[in-house]
Amino acid sequence: MTATPERGAEDAPGGAAREAVSAVxxxxxxxxxxxxxxxxxxxxTDIPSRxxxxxxxxxxxERCGRWGADQVLCGSRGPASAG
Structure with a gap:
């Protein structure tokens, strides 16, 4: 399955997107x-990525306006609490 606007990357089989992002x-x-x-x-507006x-x-x-659109900055310090 490929990520599409209707189906976010987290819906891919086996949670491949989650696995890849959690490794970073x-x-x-x-x-x-x-x-x-x-x-x-x-x-x-990118709810699946958020x-x-x-x-x-x-x-x-925080939220800010960059690259011509409203952006959300997400962060974490210390060991990840999920993954």
Whole structure:
């Protein structure tokens, strides 16, 4: 199954998107230390991506206007709480 606007990446078989995204904070912290901050930015209107970021332990930190659209910045410090 391919991600489409109707079916987000997190709906892919086996949770491949979640698995891939959840590996990023772990790898970053392995290189930078256990308390390294992990930050992701996505469009406010991209609900599937926002749900995916929450699922791997990131929380909304702020909103801003960048790249011609409203963005949400998600972040986390320390070990991921989900993944």
């Amino acid at each position: 904070p772990d790898q970053h912290r392995n290189r930078r230390g256990p308390h390294a901050e992990v930050i992701a930015v996505t469009r406010v 749900r995916l970021l929450v699922a791997v332990g990131l929380r909304e930190a």
